Amino acid sequence: MMLLNTLLDELTGRGSGTEAERYERYKWLEQLRFTNPQAAEGGSMAGIPYYQWCRLPQALSVAGQHTDLLVGTTSSHYLVFEGRHAAAFAAELGLQYDANNRIDRPGGLDELLEAYEEQPDGSWATLPNEPPAPPQAGWDDVYFRVRDLSDGRTIQSVTTIAYESSRFPGYTLLGTTMVGVGAIVHDDETAEYLQQIFADWAIQRDCAATCPTSSTPWPCTPRQAPPLPSGTPFDFGRNLAYLDALLAAYVRAQARAQDDGGDSAYWACAAASVAYQVFSLRYTAGLPLPEVDSALEAAVAACETARAELAAAYDDDALPAFDFEQLTDYARTLQLLGATLLFGRHDLTARIAALQTAFDGEDGVYEALLATIDPQRPAVDEWYFAEPYSALYDCLDENDPAQQLEHLRQYLASWHGALVREDWFNGHLRAHGLGGYYGLWAFEAAAVAKHLSLDRSALAHWVMPPSP
Template structure:
């Protein structure tokens, strides 16, 4: 019974016990190893990665749910519960939702592809209720808490997660996983980085706790809505309140860091990222265009603040707000620039261009977009990322309207899948918690269509923004 209790404490993140207790528990679990036929290829648990399974001598109970089945991987072990209980486990154990794919998953998340079917007209539908998702396709939900085990000599942490995935529909994992492969030697820079991450997660958790679910239906018609696996409507009101609270918290954290000599640039960049999300979700939620326009202007202003903070931190006034050598920065620049052009805010487009002078004349897609407001921009026939942006460049470089349409169709078809490593990828399928979804929009594609005078009705696609 003592070993069961200490095992439950470890798997739920309450504590791991002494090193001697951990060793005793490990030897005990080895004796309980079993063969689980349900985990064989084609079985209902085949999607749960692990190299050993164990049957416990007595069921353990969490949030009213019982199981005696445990699976172990190289760096982790999890209780396996029948049914979907991640949200309930999160509430019981005080876990927070991983909206941005920052927590290690058992087996990784990169292979999770779209769990929707695209129709001939470019619309999208979810998989029918009760139909299992195809292999390596679907949704993914994680609730987590991180315990810092650093001791001044080494840096180490362990994460408690409640995990559901369409790779094993009908089951929930609850357990602990080590972040990375064990501890790393302590150094001040890494320790400070970890402290910032923990502080960021704490801010997100507190902001989420301050935003209860909406009690009334959303009054606007959304421009895009995520197909939640649960079938429940997306709570636009709560998510907007959360992002607004998060933006305020990051701005406050930046001000504190400036006063106490902390890393204000880190918080300024976090605020700029959320400011874009605020704009995007307001647009997605169907809010009136004047309100969306104001949010877009605030997003550009947040980028200017972030650039100033970066310049001060690195003592380099020429430092850009976005690093085009990083796909995350490059993709966000094109989205934001595309939005300013789509909304006819050439003043904001010029302000964005002023933040990126370090990359002037280096990227053909970026220069071609800016040529809509400045014909003197240089013509460049190379770009930083071929996927998915080469087809967008081909569209801008093509004179024939039919070919332009075809290139843009190819771009829209490949845009989401090509950006699988971005933290907002599949946000529409991770929208159970707060902040996971704020709309998935290729604003740059709409800006190109408008610039070239293409027929928008021929480009119907779920990531294509409707005309403002």
């Protein structure tokens, strides 16, 4: 009974016991292993990517649900419950939704999709996918809490998660990573950064708590909507309220950091990221274009603030807002740039260009987009990331309309899969909780189609923004 109680404490994140107790539990679980036929290929639990199954001598109970089934590896253990209970477990244990795809899943979110295939070199190839391509029907929901166990000598933490996925429909996993896994030698810079991450998660949790579920149907026609597993409509109203609250909280955190000598650049960059999400979700939700336009201007202004904070932090006035050597920054720059061009806000396009003068003349895709309104931009025949952006460059470099269409179709088909490592990748599969989804749009593709007067009906794809 003592072993069961301490095991329950560990799996629910309430406590972990001493190292000796953890070792005793490990040896005990070794004796309880069995082969579960449901985990074999084609079985109902085949989507749970572990093969160490244990049948406990007595069922454990969480939030009124009972199970005696345990699955795991040497680094983590999860109770397996029949039914979908992640939200109830989150309420019972104080877990928050993983909106930013930062928490490791048992097996990884990417395994949900059959549309992408990992190659031996670690790259991803897109399987045939004829337009119009709908969003994937898979889904993934993770609620989590991270306990910081750092002791001044090492930096370590333990993560509790409640997890549901279309890879194992009808089941919920609840458990933790094992204490001590991933511990690194303490250094002040890493410790300070982790404290910022924990403070950031706390802000997200507090903002979510202020945003109740909408009581009325969403009044606008969405421009894109995620496929929710429950079949209920996506709660645009609640998610818009959450992002607005989160943006305001980050702005306040930035102001406090300026007053107390903290890292105000961190919070300014966080605010800039959320400002883009606010714009994107307003567009996605089908709000009137004037409201979308004002949100786009606010997103560009937030990038300007972040750039100023970074310049002050690093004592470098030439520092760009986005680092083109990082795919995350590069992709977001082209999305923002494409949105300003699509909406005809060339004043905002110029403001983005002013943030990136450090990269003038270095990237062909970026320069080709700017050249659509400024013929004086330099012609450059190389760029930072081949996938998926070579197809976009080829489209802008081509004169034959049929070839332009073909290049842009190729770009749309490869865009989502090529960005598989981004935090917002598969946001439409994490749309059950707040902040996981704000629309997935290749705004730069729509801007190019507009500039070249291409037939939009031949470019139907779920990441292609409708004409404004």
